[in-house]
Amino acid sequence: xxxxxxxxxxxxxxxxxxxxxxxxxxxxxxxxxxxxxxxxxxxxxxxxxxxxxxxxxxxxxxxxxxxxxxxxxxxxxxxxxxxxxxxxxxxxxxxxxxxxxxxxxxxxxxxxxxxxxxxxxxxxxxxxxxxxxxxxxxxxxxxxxxxxxxxxxxxxxxxxxxxxxxxxxxxxxxxxxxxxxxxxxxxxxxxxxxxxxxxxxxxxxxxxxxxxxxxxxxxxxxxxxxxxxxxxxxxxxxxxxxxxxxx
Numbered sequence: 001x002x003x004x005x006x007x008x009x010x011x012x013x014x015x016x017x018x019x020x021x022x023x024x025x026x027x028x029x030x031x032x033x034x035x036x037x038x039x040x041x042x043x044x045x046x047x048x049x050x051x052x053x054x055x056x057x058x059x060x061x062x063x064x065x066x067x068x069x070x071x072x073x074x075x076x077x078x079x080x081x082x083x084x085x086x087x088x089x090x091x092x093x094x095x096x097x098x099x100x101x102x103x104x105x106x107x108x109x110x111x112x113x114x115x116x117x118x119x120x121x122x123x124x125x126x127x128x129x130x131x132x133x134x135x136x137x138x139x140x141x142x143x144x145x146x147x148x149x150x151x152x153x154x155x156x157x158x159x160x161x162x163x164x165x166x167x168x169x170x171x172x173x174x175x176x177x178x179x180x181x182x183x184x185x186x187x188x189x190x191x192x193x194x195x196x197x198x199x200x201x202x203x204x205x206x207x208x209x210x211x212x213x214x215x216x217x218x219x220x221x222x223x224x225x226x227x228x229x230x231x232x233x234x235x236x237x238x239x240x241x242x243x244x245x246x247x
Contacts, residue, residue, distance in 0.1 A: 024044065027040040139159050140244075141193070141244040141245075142155075142159055146182075157174075157177050165194065165198065171209060174212055176212065185235060187216065188228050188230075191207065191209070194206055195229070203226050206229070207229070
């Protein structure tokens, strides 16, 4: 027999026993007051039936309420228990983690030079990333402006020269390239845009790069190239722009 069924049997027998006892008590009272046997027996069975009926009504309407109350009670116990278990089981582990954090902070406090070195490395990484972003933008701009006006080989060389300019490397012995359908004004504007993007490099450097790179400018004086970098900003195929990423 299942435990649940046994519990039901015990409950129902208990209720029946109580009802019988109440009926017997009532029957004895009536007999003591002079009532006849028939009336006493009727009262006995009425007490039993009324008791069973009241138990059924209470079970029907209060069962759901009792279940909800018990569920809430045990739910609260279940939610509280894991917190207690976690607290007890992992208390040492939490303390060790806190000690590790505290020791790490103390180590940095005792070794300020190490902390400063980490800050320097982080700042250097930020500067390097920003510089690389600027170079990538300039390379993309160069490819877009010269893709239709020079060969793939020369375009690759030109991009390499842009990187050399950004890194402030020596380009005295670089190989010049040839472009078509672009005027000197276009080349001047290209130079000014690069200078403005990578400044504060001096304009003499970009003028020198233009003279070394483009065959069309090899016979023009550096001062002349520098003085014409921003001529007629809105004219030409390559125009003056303050933001290479927007081109």
